[in-house]
Amino acid sequence: MNRAEAHFSHGIADNLEDPKYNHYKYWSNPLEMKLPDAPNMEIYCSYGVGIPTERSYVYKLSPSNKCKRIPYQIDTSVDGEDGSCLKSGVYFADGDESVPVLSAGFMCAKGWKGRTRFNPSGINTYVREYQSKPPTSGIKSTTHVDIMGNxxxxxxxxxxxxxxxxxxxxxxxxxxxxxxxxxxxxLRLWWPGSIEIATGKVLADEREKKPHTAEMDYSLAALKLLCGQLKDARGTPSQSALTLGGILFQRVWLQGVLVSNDDEDRLLLDDSTGIVELNLSGDFRQRQWKTGMYVMVVGGYFVRTGDIPVIKVHKIVDLSPFPDREAMWYLEVLEAYKLFYQPLIEEFI
Incomplete structure (x- = not known):
């Protein structure tokens, strides 16, 4: 085990800029290594599916008279109900008989999809799955080795x-x-600077902050425009609405990646803090929104009981062609209100 730990790592990186991740033992773990800066490159996750594959196990203590160096063994007496994926102490999942689907496809489906901290240059990734068809070892087989002849x-x-x-x-x-x-x-996928919904606070974490080239516009004209926008954005308060100086901070600016629709055909956005539903209307509803698009959304934020929050979208912009772009958040730092808006806000509203 000591030899294995010296050559391989199975963790999740907190800060990929840490020099320790230059060590070769991290190179084989996609969760502890960034993809190269090669935006014109493409990556394919190509693997077989449709075959029951071992994923996890139920263990019990080994008898004392057995191998003393391995204290556990699979409990083959454990079975699930009829149709269950648990058989003889082994949980089965979809896969290629050797590698489960989640292990084979996760990075292309989410971890590397779009511009993430694991894929900083936004290399395009594609999931290519192949369904297993008889005969075994034939030209349509997708088992872990036979797929080379698929x-x-x-x-x-x-x-x-x-x-x-x-x-x-x-x-x-x-x-x-x-x-x-x-x-x-x-899994945390994004850079610092994602906005905490409805409060205007910048999410702080242990990652180094990226330098911002654009500064907030503190001119009086911009202040008047901002105050007018915020005033017009008032609506039915949600549980997370915040009132400052008579302004209801319920409008939200978010950047994130569109994830696949759920069973109810709802468009969902992942901004790295969680999943929210996007309620589109008008021309926005007619556009072709695809999984993996990096978008900016502006709209009203509403909390719902027994369901994920929803944003009534006022504006949505596809930023996929500009992965380095970050919108200028007028509510970027709540302290800006105390430093600048509070002394003047009553004059303009």
Whole structure:
């Protein structure tokens, strides 16, 4: 075990800028290593699905007369109900017989999707899944080794090698539940500066702050415009609305990545603090919004009982072509109110 720990790591990086992650033992772990600065490159997660695959186990203590160096063994007496994924102490999931879908596809489905701290240059990633079909070891088999002879995989490789892009070969090709499973994983993906919903506070964490080239406009004209916008944004207060100087801070500015629709065909946004639903109307509803788009959203924020929060979208902009762009948040720091807005705000409202 000591030898394995010296050469491999299985953690999750808090700060990828830490020099310790230059050590080779982290290189094989995508959660402790950034992708290269190569925005024109593409990455494909190509793997088989549709085969029951071992994912986790139920253990019990080993008898004292057995191997003393390994105190646990699989409890083969444990079975789930009929149709359960638990059989003889082993939990099964979708996969290629050796690697579960979540292990094979998570990084392309979420961890590297768009511009994240693991993919700072926004390299395009594609999930290409291949369904297993009989016979075993045939040209449509997708088991962990046999997939090397899968005709669909070979065709994809040849087309990409000949110069085709991921979009040209069809983009994502997904048969499994990888997108929904990935959404349920709470992994911090974004840079500092995401806005805490409805309060205007900047989320603070241990990561180093990125330098901002644009400063807030403190001119009187800008202040008048801001106060007017905030005043007009008043609506039915939500539980998280905040009143300062007579202004109801319920409007929200967010940047994040669109994640797949749920069963009710709702458009969802992940801003790294959680998932919110986007309520679109008018022309915005007619546009083609795709999973993985990096967007800015402005709208009214509402808390709901028994469901995720919803933003009634006033404006939504696709920032995917500009992964380095950050919107200028008028409510970026709550202390700005105390320093600047509070002394003047009553004069203009």
């Amino acid at each position: 005709i669909a995989l070979i065709e994809d490789i040849l087309r990409v090698a000949a110069g085709a892009t991921g979009e040209e070969i069809g983009g994502d090709k997904i048969y499994s539940d990888i997108l929904r499973m990935s959404e349920r994983i709470n």
